[in-house]
Amino acid sequence: MTDRGPGPAGMTITIPDPTRRDAYETALERAGGADWAGRLFQRDTTLWTEDPAVAGAINDRLGWLDAPAHFAMQVPALEGFGEAVRESGFTAAIVAGMGGSSLAPQVLVRVFGTTEDWLDVRVLDSTDPAAVAAVVDDLDPLTTLFIVATKSGTTTEPLAFQADAWERVEQAIHHSHERFRFASPGDMMVAITDPGKSLDAIPHHRDLRQQLLNPPNIGGRYSALTYVGLAAGSLIGIDLDPLLQSANAMLGACQEPDPDRNPGLSLGIALGTLARAGVDKLTFVADPEIEAFGSWLEQLIAESTGKHGVGIVPVDLEPLGAVDAYGPDRLFVRLDLQVSSGPVAGDGTAADARLAELEAAGHPVIRISIEDPMDLGAEFVRWEVATAFAGAVLGINPFDQPDVESAKEQTRRLLEEGHGGKAATDDGAIGIADEIALAAAIGAQLERAVPEAYLAIQAFIAPTAARDEAFARIRVLLRDGTRRATTAGYGPRFLHSTGQLHKGGAPIGWFLQLTADHPVDRPIHGWPYTFGTLIDAQAAGDRRVLTDRGLPVLHVHLGPDPDAGLAALERAVATALADRGTT
Numbered sequence: 001m002t003d004r005g006p007g008p009a010g011m012t013i014t015i016p017d018p019t020r021r022d023a024y025e026t027a028l029e030r031a032g033g034a035d036w037a038g039r040l041f042q043r044d045t046t047l048w049t050e051d052p053a054v055a056g057a058i059n060d061r062l063g064w065l066d067a068p069a070h071f072a073m074q075v076p077a078l079e080g081f082g083e084a085v086r087e088s089g090f091t092a093a094i095v096a097g098m099g100g101s102s103l104a105p106q107v108l109v110r111v112f113g114t115t116e117d118w119l120d121v122r123v124l125d126s127t128d129p130a131a132v133a134a135v136v137d138d139l140d141p142l143t144t145l146f147i148v149a150t151k152s153g154t155t156t157e158p159l160a161f162q163a164d165a166w167e168r169v170e171q172a173i174h175h176s177h178e179r180f181r182f183a184s185p186g187d188m189m190v191a192i193t194d195p196g197k198s199l200d201a202i203p204h205h206r207d208l209r210q211q212l213l214n215p216p217n218i219g220g221r222y223s224a225l226t227y228v229g230l231a232a233g234s235l236i237g238i239d240l241d242p243l244l245q246s247a248n249a250m251l252g253a254c255q256e257p258d259p260d261r262n263p264g265l266s267l268g269i270a271l272g273t274l275a276r277a278g279v280d281k282l283t284f285v286a287d288p289e290i291e292a293f294g295s296w297l298e299q300l301i302a303e304s305t306g307k308h309g310v311g312i313v314p315v316d317l318e319p320l321g322a323v324d325a326y327g328p329d330r331l332f333v334r335l336d337l338q339v340s341s342g343p344v345a346g347d348g349t350a351a352d353a354r355l356a357e358l359e360a361a362g363h364p365v366i367r368i369s370i371e372d373p374m375d376l377g378a379e380f381v382r383w384e385v386a387t388a389f390a391g392a393v394l395g396i397n398p399f400d401q402p403d404v405e406s407a408k409e410q411t412r413r414l415l416e417e418g419h420g421g422k423a424a425t426d427d428g429a430i431g432i433a434d435e436i437a438l439a440a441a442i443g444a445q446l447e448r449a450v451p452e453a454y455l456a457i458q459a460f461i462a463p464t465a466a467r468d469e470a471f472a473r474i475r476v477l478l479r480d481g482t483r484r485a486t487t488a489g490y491g492p493r494f495l496h497s498t499g500q501l502h503k504g505g506a507p508i509g510w511f512l513q514l515t516a517d518h519p520v521d522r523p524i525h526g527w528p529y530t531f532g533t534l535i536d537a538q539a540a541g542d543r544r545v546l547t548d549r550g551l552p553v554l555h556v557h558l559g560p561d562p563d564a565g566l567a568a569l570e571r572a573v574a575t576a577l578a579d580r581g582t583t
Contacts, residue, residue, distance in 0.1 A: 009253055009263035009382065010369035013270050016362045020277050027269045027393065028259040037257050037265050040388060041065060047392045054397055061399035063217030064384055067225045068247035068377070070215065074230075075240045081210070082234030085119065089181070090145045090188075092120040093235050094136060096161035097149030097228075099125075099303075099496030100220030101192070103296040104229035104380075105149075108236065110292035111373050115237030119145070123232075124161050125493045127538065129522035129531040131462035132164065141165075141172040142188075145209075145235070149192040149228060151220045153201030156408070157492060160524045160534065162203065165189070167525035192227045219399055221300050224380045243377040250378035254385045264385025267366065271331075271386060272393025274364060275305070275312045279331050280506070281454060281485040283315040285351050286335035291317070293335065293376060297383055299497035304387045304398040306501025312390065313454045313501065315485050317468075318475050320354055323361045327483045329452055332358060334367045335379075403504035407495055410541030415529055427543065429515065429557040432568040439575035441554060442512075446482065446576065448552040449510040453484050456502065459514045460491035460539040461562045470566040474573055481577035484510075492538040503545060511546055511553045514569070515539050517560040 015021040031037075039047055043062050045055035071078075085093070095105045102125040109121050124135045136144075146165045150158045169185035182188055186207030193199050194216040205211065212227040223229070225247055233240055254264035271282065282301060284294040294316035301314045334355055359365045370379065391398030430441045449455065455478050457471055475486040489498055502509050518532035529537075546553045558565025 009250060009378065010371070011263055011267065012367045013266065013364075014359055014366075015270070015274070015364045016359060017364070020274060020279070020364070023277060024270055024273045027273045028266065031265060031269055031389070032257065032259045035257060036389065036392065037255055037259070037262055040385070041255050047388075048397050058397060058399050060217050061219045061222070063215045064219070064222035064225075065251070066215070067218060067223075068244055068251055068381060071225055071227075071230055072241075072244040072248060075244065078227075078230050078234045078240055081212075081231065082118070082237065085145055085235060086117070089143055090119060091143045092122065092139050093145040093147060093232075094122050094124050094139070094161075094165070095147045095149055095232055096124045096158045096165070097147075097192075098155055098157045098493065099299055100223050101149035101151065101155075101158070101228055102493070103299055103497070104224035105232035107224075107292045107296050107376065108229055108233045108238065111290055111376065112233075112236060112238045118237030119235045121232050121235050125157065126463060126490060127157055127160060127492055127531050127535040128460070128462040129518050129520060129535075132161070132522055132531055133520070134462060134464075136165070136168070141169045142176065142182075144188070146185075146189045147192060147231065148189065148202060150202070151194055151198060151214070151223070153193050153198035156411075156534075159203065160527065160531065162189070163525050163527060164522070164531075166204065190231070192231060221303055222384055222399075224296065225377065239374075242374040245377070246375045247377035247381045250381040251385075254381065264382050265389055267382065268386035268389025269393060270364075270366065271301075271312055272390040274331050275310070275390070275394060278452065279329055279364060280311070281313050281315055281327075281329045281331065283318065283330055283332050283485065284335065285320055285332055285355065287337040289339075290335055290337050290370065290373065290376065293379065295497075296380075300383060300387055301390075302498040302501035302505075303401050303404075303496075305390055305394060305396065306498075306505030307400070307402055308396050308504065309506055310394050310396060311501050311505030312394075313485060313487070313505070314498070315454070315487055317472065317488070318479065318486055319472055320351055321476065321480060323354075323357050325480045325483060326358065326363065327452075327485075328362075330358075330363050330485065332363060332365045334365065336367065336369045337373065338369060338371045339373075401500045404496070404500050406503060406545045407499060407538070407542040410544050411534075411537045412541075414537040414540055415533070427540070427555060429555040431557055432559060432565045432572075435568055435572045435575070438556065438568070438572040439579065442572055443576035443579055445510070445512075445552055445554040446580065449482070449484065450508050452506075453508045453510045455479075455482065455484050455486045455510045455512070456498070457486070457488040457512050457514065458491055458494060458539075458542070459488065460535055461514060461516045461558065463490045466563060467566060470563075470570060474566075474570050477570070477573050477577060481580070491542070492535065495538065495542060499542065502551075503549060507549065507551060509546075509551055511551060513539060513543055513553055513555045514558055514562075514565075515555070516558040516562040516565065519560050
């Protein structure tokens with residue numbers, strides 16, 4: 001067994017199986033001989049396609065290769081933006097976006113926190129009325145900057161959040177007992193979008209405080225190092241120069257023609273060749289301080305590779321388990337922060353010790369050592385480059401998302417028909433009152449999972465830390481009881497992340513969809529439906545698309561108390577697995 005390392009940019013790649021290792025090394029030689037690295041930076045679209053139409057579309061999505069250098073020149077303006085916001089009296093900011101427009105800001109906020117005397121930045125990417133309330137209702141509308149982030153300018157969720165914010169600020173200005181320093185809600189709003197028709201589609205765009213316009217040739221999931229991520233970074237007070245310096249250094253390293261020394265190319269070929277060999281469950285094991293990076297990686301990889309019946313399944317936040325909990329389709333990626341306060345642990349065993357056991361059992365392991373959180377700038381680039389090359393290995397276009405629109409279209413149809421409010425329970429959803437019946441339904445549904453399946457929890461409920469923990473426990477039960485990979489996502493967030501993989505990737509998904517009542521709903525000012533109606537329609541739309549494609553979907557309605565419902569679900573899952581003789 002041969003390691004590829006200590007490798008480029010702190011990375012080692014270990015592939016114990018000799019046949020898979022030979023395939024990887026053959027692919028490396030082929031990529032080096034065909035100058036894949038040079039062709040990427042020359043924008044040679046034949047890496048992915050010979051179709052002129054597809055090539056033109058790809059060429060319009062390669063601006064991310066220029067983003068680190070371009071935005072390094074914008075750092076003074078970005079820092080001036082953050083300082084001006086703070087000096088204007090703002091104490092908080094809400095980034096309202098979905099998918100690529102929300103995940104990169106979320107990574108920076110969670111990893112770096114807020115520097116003293118800078119803004120409390122929050123990310124809003126759930127249409128659940130309780131989730132909207134939890135993010136915005138404890139903030140003073142008159143000292144909160146609102147950022148609507150949408151590449152297209154037409155994304156439903158951020159525009160709904162903007163409508164809600166406009167009404168709240170307008171009412172606060174009207175009822176203020178003091179002469180307020182801003183005349184309209186637009187003075188307290190910023191747009192991050194593309195120029196032209198995207199900007200024009202955003203309501204009140206001419207009245208907004210500022211318009212941060214990205215180069216239009218950068219796709220949403222490749223936009224971390226644009227205004228999408230960097231504006232939030234400027235508001236929490238981080239130093240953007242070292243972040244972008246690390247990104248530019250990685251970009252230079254990824255131009256190295258020798259694949260063995262190229263951190264993006266070698267990683268991408270490993271991802272692609274292993275996925276083609278059936279090792280397609282890419283499992284992240286990260287130190288706690290940088291754990292949030294996994295959610296951004298999840299979208300990048302799932303949406304880029306999951307199409308035309310192939311794909312790589314990213315597995316984020318699944319607790320690390322014992323060796324016998326895993327099937328042969330796992331590839332583990334260890335993200336090790338050198339300044340971490342301590343290693344990740346699984347079942348009382350440090351992550352690195354457990355990964356050594358998994359490696360000894362034959363599982364491939366990629367280890368990436370990150371010296372400082374600022375080096376996440378480099379990691380954004382490494383993984384963007386790697387994903388582009390993985391797409392070339394898999395024979396797909398990694399820059400489109402052909403199946404994302406299907407669920408949106410179903411949602412629009414439900415809302416137009418006035419059925420959104422009934423969508424949570426109109427298809428014979430299983431309730432949680434009868435746990436014996438629920439366990440039986442789960443057991444029967446598990447029989448529909450194909451051998452190479454991943455088990456996906458799709459929760460159209462408000463995110464909370466307690467629910468994260470409940471999902472982790474349920475995922476451990478499912479994984480240990482079936483030896484299959486598990487994923488979990490909150491809707492509608494995951495529709496803009498893993499949703500493309502669910503519908504367009506290999507037809508191996510097994511879906512447990514969760515909905516709940518909305519005891520307190522929330523209107524969307526000027527819209528013909530509420531947030532509760534919207535999220536129910538989004539759940540039903542996605543459910544119908546998955547069902548129409550012949551994929552197994554079990555819809556469980558948690559009722560008025562999602563936490564109690566999750567507890568009942570956890571018990572039912574345990575019972576179902578015990579009845580199958582697997583626990």
